Amino acid sequence: MGSxxxxxxxxxxxxxxxxxGSTVATESAPLEGGGWQWIAPDGQALDEGKNDASSITPHGFTGGGTVKAGTWQWRTIAFDLAEAQRGGTIAYTDGDGTAFRWKVPADDGGxxxxxxxxxxxxxx
Known part of the structure; x- marks a missing residue:
């Protein structure tokens, strides 16, 4: 796609x-005070989807949206990083302001x- x-x-x-539960789930957007961020090893926080990363959605995955009650779907979150920003932490803040964090290795994996x-x- 030329990204x-x-x-x-x-x-x-x-x-x-x-x-x-029994309700539709939707992710909180940055405008609502939530969403996904990449926290680089030096502490710099980067929002998802900047530059051409917003168009990265491999086949078989979704870029977001709602999830119906009782179901699940694979989603991707993409970041445009400099080499020095590889590895670090991924953070998600939900609509209630609760933050969740996961360590991300610098090497490809998963x-x-x-x-x-x-x-x-x-x-x-």
């Missing part, structure tokens, strides 16, 4: 979005890595 990282590399995080690489081959 090129402005800063050198795309970090693509896969998330299994699941609606719990259970969906092969699927993401296969689905993106030749597309980005």
């Amino acid at each position: 090129t990282s402005v800063n050198g590399t795309f970090a693509i995080i896969t998330v299994k979005d699941r609606a719990t 259970p969906e890595l092969a699927s993401v690489k296969k689905d993106m081959a030749g597309n980005y």
